[in-house]
Amino acid sequence: MRFTRRLAFYVIALAILILVKLNTFGEDYSSVETFRGAQLESDVFYPLIARSINEGHLLKLSLNEEDFPFSPDDVYVNDHLQVMVSPAFLRELFSCSARVYDDSHLFVERGEETVSFYLNQQSAIFGEEIVELTGEPANRGGVIYVPLADVCKMFDYHFRWSSKNYQVKITAEEDAMAVNLPRSYDLRKKSRTASIRNQGSQTTCWAFASIEALESSLLPERKVTFDEKDMVANKPYAYSDQNGGDYTMALAYLLSWKGPVDETGEVAAHVQQARFFNQDDIDDIKWAVYKYGGVSTSIYANVSGANLKDSSYYNDATNAYCYMGSESPNHDVVIIGWDDRYEASNFSNSVPGDGAFICQNSWGTSFGEEGVFYVSYYDMNVGDQGVSYMNLEAVNNYDEIYQSDLCGWNGQIGYNKEDVTAANIYRARGNETVMAAGFYALDKNTDYEIYFVSNCDTVSTLAKRVKVAEGSVKNAGYYTVSFDNGVVVSPGELFAIVIHITTPGADHPMAIEYQSARMEAGYVDLSDGVGYISRNGLDWENVEDKASGNLCLKAYTKRNE
Structure with missing residues (x-):
């Protein structure tokens, strides 16, 4: 029996080899040619070819x-x-x-x-x-x-x-590739919005907006309710709820795989990619809503308490808002659509032109249009601190995450020029294959080269780095980049992720966490990784010593059976 199986295997392998050598199947995948008078069976050979392409990632x-x-x-x-x-x-x-x-x-x-x-x-x-x-x-x-x-x-x-x-x-x-966005678009009509929540008297809008944007990004395929209270309770560092928060705190929680948590209390997805926007990115925000779902953003709510009715910038009759002052943002909402024809006359103050984002608030359904209102394109802040969660993956996408930035991105480091080389050294927890790395691009059109170093016992070993990925990203954001080929590490082995990052116009292009003024002491752990930066890729400085911080440079692995 063993000999028969082995013989059958070699016969099939030999047949495939002969076919390849003689080009008996050509570029037209829909045709099967005759070989020595016999019609090749597509239901036998095509699946073998397809399996080879898919398993070898040859496409x-x-x-x-x-x-x-x-x-x-x-x-x-x-x-x-x-x-x-x-x-x-x-x-x-x-x-x-x-x-x-x-x-x-x-x-x-x-x-x-x-x-x-x-x-x-x-x-x-x-x-x-x-x-x-x-x-x-x-x-x-x-x-x-x-x-x-x-x-x-x-x-x-x-x-x-x-x-x-x-x-x-x-x-x-070019004509075929050119796509015009519709003049108006509303995710409510596409069954792609989260349920309206009510934050009450708490200043936790940052968590509500992040969670609602996350849920929107999964709809309509996956209807899930994430727990914004868990995000608040497990934020990355001690900080009074009454002091509010922002998208960087939400990202620190999500990117470290602490959440999002569903109704069972378990982490239900892994955030691996997010894009960032500002108030000048109106068209980019529209595209993000169109393709990926709700975009969280910050505005200035000109009122004390969870109600805009007393604000001179809000028209209660039309649920329209446009802040024209100079105050910094203090409230987060979710952009769920837009209307280019929304008339300027709908706003209580004089605005330069038509057009508004459709925004979902977290003040319950009694506010606005069942919890939704319209914010003018000319609002001084809308779009600022915008985040699109465009890649939520299953929790089994990777087995392990290596990170030293549990408090998240709250600072930058560099050498007063647009590029820098950075390296994080980690100790492998098991027999694993390192599959990908994650990093922040702090502005648009960032180029990156990612390298790997095995057995990185000393800083000098960083010179032996091998390139495993390269590319560029159009938008600022957080990105997980898969390696061209995974790299196997052994239990206890020191390995390094190295990145050379170039961000046009930046002085300090590498994201770090550090002990900022708003944190209570003791939350930045300088012992959970070893980070280095270099001006030229040859001479290295320890980030913990230079900035009392950690690099925002993660690694993702799969366990080997």
């Missing part, structure tokens, strides 16, 4: 001759050698909204165009037209995937796919 994708990065979880090759993609992939490639309703209906919005895909149906509704697909949408791990070739055709992108060299080449003209 490559380019857009207009430039590499297009993607997560392996968002793209796979099916048993018919069709390239299948997730809603998350569609959002990035086509600049669209792509959401799943009732576990079976993938609804795509792109400018004025809409597409509805349905599980187990080899047709889609494109606008008002029924379009035949090359394959059925599939449910894989609870995610709906659709044939990429079909979506490209609908949106006038040219698609080429070679199963021989595992290359997907997509090209598109």
Whole structure:
């Protein structure tokens, strides 16, 4: 029996090798050629090829001759050698909204165009037209995937796919790639808003806004209620609830995997990516709402207590608000839509033009329009400290997190120039594979190079670093970057994550935690990691000594069986 199985394995392997050598299957994955008079069985060989591509992460994708990065979880090759993609992939490639309703209906919005895909149906509704697909949408791990070739055709992108060299080449003209946002958009109409909460007399709006934005980012696919009280109770450092908080405190809690906590009291997701905005990023905020869900933001609430009715900047009749003063933000809300045609006359004060963000408050349903109000684009603060939680992952995405910045980002470090090299050294807790690193980009258009150092017993060992990832990010934010290949570490081994980061216009481009004035003493632990920075990548300074702080540079691992 053992010999028979081994023989069968070698026969199949030899057949595949002969096919590859003789090119008996070509670039057209839909055809199967004849080999020595026998028709190759696609249901035998295609699944083998697909499995090899998927397990080896061999698929490559380019857009207009430039590499297009993607997560392996968002793209796979099916048993018919069709390239299948997730809603998350569609959002990035086509600049669209792509959401799943009732576990079976993938609804795509792109400018004025809409597409509805349905599980187990080899047709889609494109606008008002029924379009035949090359394959059925599939449910894989609870995610709906659709044939990429079909979506490209609908949106006038040219698609080429070679199963021989595992290359997907997509090209598109500027007109096809240009997408105009709708003049108005309201997540309430898309079933993509969290329930209205009431913070009462507490100054914990920062937690309410963060939690509501998180919940919105998962809707409509996943309806979950996170606990804002847990965020407040487990904030990263002692700080009176009456002193309020901000998005950096929320991020410290979330990025350290303390939350978000669901109704069972367990951590229900891992935040791995968030984008930041300011009051000048009106269009970018709209895109974030459109693609990912609610965006938390800070405004100045010109009133004492949870009511704007006494404010001269608020029109109670139209639920419209526009603060035109110079006060700093003191209240957080969630942007859930916009209306470019919202008339300036709706505001109680004179504003330069039409347009407003639709914002969800945390003052209960008796406020505004069932808890919602309109904030003018010309408000002095709206959009400031904006956060879009665009990548919540399952809690089993990684097994371990290595970090030394439990208090989160509250300072920057550098050498009065736009680039710096930084390194965090950690001791492995087990036999693991280091899969990714996480860091803050403190402004737009940040470039990064990430390196890894094994057996990093001394600072001089940092010179032996090996590049494991590189790229750039358009927006400020927190990013988790997967390595090109994971690196195995042994129990007790010292390893280093090294990053060279360049942020145009920055003087201190590396995020750190340090003992700030608003913290009670003793919350920054300088013993949970060893960090270094360098002006030139050769000479290193200890961050704990230089700034009494820790680098915001995390590592993520999977345990090896």
